Amino acid sequence: MAEQQNNVTAGYVKPAPSEVRGKKASIKKKKDSLVKTVFMGSIIPVLLIIIWEILCRAGVVPSNQLPAPSTIVEKIISMAQDGSLWGHVWITTYRVLVGFVIGTVAAIVLGSFVGFYKKAEQLFDPMIQAFRSIPSLAWVPLFILWLGIGETSKVTMIAVGVFFPVYLNIVSGILGVDRKLIEVGKMYGLNTLQLVKRIILPASLPSFLVGMRSGLGLGWMFVVAAELMGASQGLGFLLVFGQNMSSPETILASIILFAIIGKITDWILKLVEDRSLHWQDRLEK
Amino acid sequence: MSLALRDVSRTFNGTTAVQNVNLEVQPGEIIGLLGTSGCGKSTLLRAISGLDPEYDGEIEINGTVSKEIHDTTGFIFQEPRLLPWLNVLDNVTFGLTGSRKDKENRAIDYLESVGLRGKEKLYPRELSGGMAQRVAIARALVTSPEILLLDEPFSALDAFTKMQLQDLLLDVWKKYQSTIVLVTHDIDEATYLCDRVVILRGQPGEVEKEVTIEQERPRDRGSEELAHLKSEILESLDLSKQ
Incomplete structure (x- = not known):
């Protein structure tokens, strides 16, 4: 037996020093590739910005229509200095986050029921699918009528927008769990609750995270709509304000800020995804 | 742990996969279920495990008849899962x-x-x-597990790994004296490992024959007796025979 085991192990076991070295090398490689990704990704935007700046300075484009990038940056800096910037950014982010959390929680609760129970699927799913085919922005007037133009109607709208992608992905994630893995759990005598916790939830996590990310994207879309309708603060309000003041630099500054925080929040979710799904056997380019 | 099957049949939507299987397994025995594909070997194993409770007949594990999953039963699937x-x-x-x-x-x-x-x-x-x-x-x-159920556990592996793992299984068996039911379509594997080989045939599958192998372990994979047994089993599996 002992000898046979040696045979068995000889092939792969023993984390040799080469493996440790390999690890260090791979970390270094990762850093290199990050630098490279950032560099490659920024070539075209930087070029475009330079061309834009030159065109503006040369007077080819009228600056009251399209201000130069430097003017926009100045605008952002001046807003940061007088403090108004933080208020706008904060209130918009706050609305998105609250709406996102409410929408996600509702989707988790309903999605789990529909995913686990046939009866719940028959009861709720057709209705939810029907609601889904209504463009969510169509709810705006109704929400304003019901809830006023305060925070409640805005947050509700965002929650509605976030709900659908998260819900759909949770349901399909749960329905897509491999029966073979569930059998493994059953073989070890797990009850329904344990099966959910130890097999179904981890197995449907990838799909859930995809849903969260597209939900967050929609959340940002809806916050603009909500703030365009009526707000006294927020990045969406800045858009309307810029339009009324005919100051394109305000509008563009607001758009850029949307891009930046939208990207940051998505990046945070992406980080969570990479952390929790490192076990996935994915294609690496 | 002893295991007994009495008149076990399983029908899927009107099609009978396996019928009237009777089998007594002594504690510590290694039983092989051998047969061509589609004769209900795996169906039988799933019934024993409790994963599939929709069968007819009785399965008795250590004196109790139940269709539940027993916590003293272990299952090794065809894929690692x-x-x-x-x-x-x-x-x-x-x-x-x-x-x-x-x-x-x-x-x-x-x-x-x-x-x-x-x-x-x-x-x-x-x-x-x-x-x-x-x-x-x-x-x-x-x-x-006191009863270990194996569903073609080595069929997807290369010949060398397969032999190593067969020996490993025997080592474990020697140490823990588990009762083992092994589903396989590999005659060499069955003759090398089992105390008794149950041959299933036909559609729906029925027990065709039982072959007892009395040779001491460790067995020689190339021995004449095993070759003899193999040809006996092959003969009873012969597809041209009705």
Whole structure:
């Protein structure tokens, strides 16, 4: 037996020093590739910005229509200095986050029921699918009528927008769990609750995270709509304000800020995804 | 633990897959279920395990008749079926209860015996097919099942790994004296491992013949007696015969 085991192990076991070295090398490689990704990704935007700046300075484009990038940056800096910037950014982010959390929680609760129970699927799913085919922005007037133009109607709208992608992905994630893995759990005598916790939830996590990310994207879309309708603060309000003041630099500054925080929040979710799904056997380019 | 099947049949939507199977298994015996594909071997094994309770007839495990899953039964599937989000160690401790330390120590013992010591932190995607199947074997053995059910566990492996794992199974059997039911379509495997080979034939599958192998272990894979048994089994499996 002992000898046979040696045979068995000889092939792969023993984390040799080469493996440790390999690890260090791979970390270094990762850093290199990050630098490279950032560099490659920024070539075209930087070029475009330079061309834009030159065109503006040369007077080819009228600056009251399209201000130069430097003017926009100045605008952002001046807003940061007088403090108004933080208020706008904060209130918009706050609305998105609250709406996102409410929408996600509702989707988790309903999605789990529909995913686990046939009866719940028959009861709720057709209705939810029907609601889904209504463009969510169509709810705006109704929400304003019901809830006023305060925070409640805005947050509700965002929650509605976030709900659908998260819900759909949770349901399909749960329905897509491999029966073979569930059998493994059953073989070890797990009850329904344990099966959910130890097999179904981890197995449907990838799909859930995809849903969260597209939900967050929609959340940002809806916050603009909500703030365009009526707000006294927020990045969406800045858009309307810029339009009324005919100051394109305000509008563009607001758009850029949307891009930046939208990207940051998505990046945070992406980080969570990479952390929790490192076990996935994915294609690496 | 003893195991008995009485008049076990299984029908799927009107099609009978396997019918009237009677089988008595003594504690510590290794039984092989052999047959061509589609004769209901795996169906029978799933019925014994309790994963499929929709059969007719009785299955008695250690004196009690029930259609539930027994916690003293272990199942090794054809594929490893490891949970991809758990590393090797957590996959092996999956079915254990108790303190983390105890579970891990037990798991490490079994990983040692399947030759995977030092691979605890790897994830299933990083394992080769043979390694993954060995983890699955360790996972099934770590709960010390009194009845071990194997559904063509080595069929997807290369010939060398297959032989190593067959010997490993015998080592484990010697140590724990589990009762083993092995579904296989590999006659060499059946004659090398089993005390008794039950041959299933036809559609719906029925027991055609039982072959008892009395040769002492360790057996010689190339011995004349095993070759003799093989031709006997082949003859009863002969597809041209009706």
